[in-house]
Amino acid sequence: MDPLAKLVAIEEIKRLKARYFRCVDTKDWVGLATVFTPDAIFDLRAVNSVPNPLTGAVEPPISQSDADVYRGRYAVLAMIHAAVETLVTVHHGHTPEIEITSETTAAGVWAMEDVIRNAPDAPPLSIDGYGHYHETYERLDGVWAIKTTRITRLYVRRG
């Protein structure tokens, strides 16, 4: 691909991920459905595992359970819906590293922060998480979508 086409694709993928964050946090389920490929995979096996810089270990160990890997657009959407529907959530993505690997495929890493709170009047819940999304993208009918995504963590604060 020529440099201009690559830059256009990178900007489209940045907007795609921006839409993902905005739709999750505004609970825009119709908008969110457009973000993923039909065969999308969302891998949450490492979502609770934080590296300890003193020991080098990841604690708790990364899940080996396939139940923590959501396969197919509607399984992914149902997981997100169940996870955030009744909560106040803020998901922010930072400093994307997007690699266009062909006219229809790409990969990317995003730094992220998420802020999770219970709704007003519900029992207090407070989780602030930091880490990265590791993703691949596919261009279907001219539109980029998220094909695979996997979360790793740097730090989680529970209040």
Next chain:
Amino acid sequence: MDPLAKLVAIEEIKRLKARYFRCVDTKDWVGLATVFTPDAIFDLRAVNSVPNPLTGAVEPPISQSDADVYRGRYAVLAMIHAAVETLVTVHHGHTPEIEITSETTAAGVWAMEDVIRNAPDAPPLSIDGYGHYHETYERLDGVWAIKTTRITRLYVRRG
């Protein structure tokens, strides 16, 4: 517009908004004056209203008062000056979705976080806010500026 001109405009608008954030937080009033069009509008009616995911309601209800809509560059600048002059502030913008609608007009949504503190030695004040800016931009004499901006909230923590 051709794809290259669109990408140039998108990058210029990202830098415009970056300058807005930097000038607000470093109290650079001269720099901030260059950010807005002469007829700029800053709509703060929803700045304190947070959606409750359990009830679907926005609480408190969005203001209906026209006094919360600042009209004209100097009214906007005076409002920002009065709001932040004596405070420590950090405003961060994330994952812009910029749409170039013509050679001289554009629209955009930014995720945002703001951190507001009182100055050292002043009575403690702590507000951490999260939400979105909904904006339009205009290109005047070849330079992009913010024409309208409206804040919506996801979550506010007062300490």
Next chain:
Amino acid sequence: MDPLAKLVAIEEIKRLKARYFRCVDTKDWVGLATVFTPDAIFDLRAVNSVPNPLTGAVEPPISQSDADVYRGRYAVLAMIHAAVETLVTVHHGHTPEIEITSETTAAGVWAMEDVIRNAPDAPPLSIDGYGHYHETYERLDGVWAIKTTRITRLYVRRG
């Protein structure tokens, strides 16, 4: 430079800084070594100094010590290694303002947030910092690297 080459350079510099953040926080020392020019300078003289919006003063005053300026890639890497090796760290960069000044030189400002914690089981340490990176970049053998970087602060919360 033509507009397309400038946009390509801007995107490369954004990815460069993204790699800096990711390598610092994942303790990827091999990756981090590729981020700086051989003559890189990291200026930490202002890293603890916060402006007071009521008095206009910066408190404590900015260091005048040359010991707070790290000169040369390996001095910079050693400083970062010593500073973060045993800590949980999250460094996020926002809204870059990148200026390409020639085919091989550029300058940039990044808004930033850093989250510093002690490792699990170590005595609690909590520092949340906000400010800006002020940087220059150089293109060596076709690859952009950080040539100079200087941190200024808006706010630091110690817990």
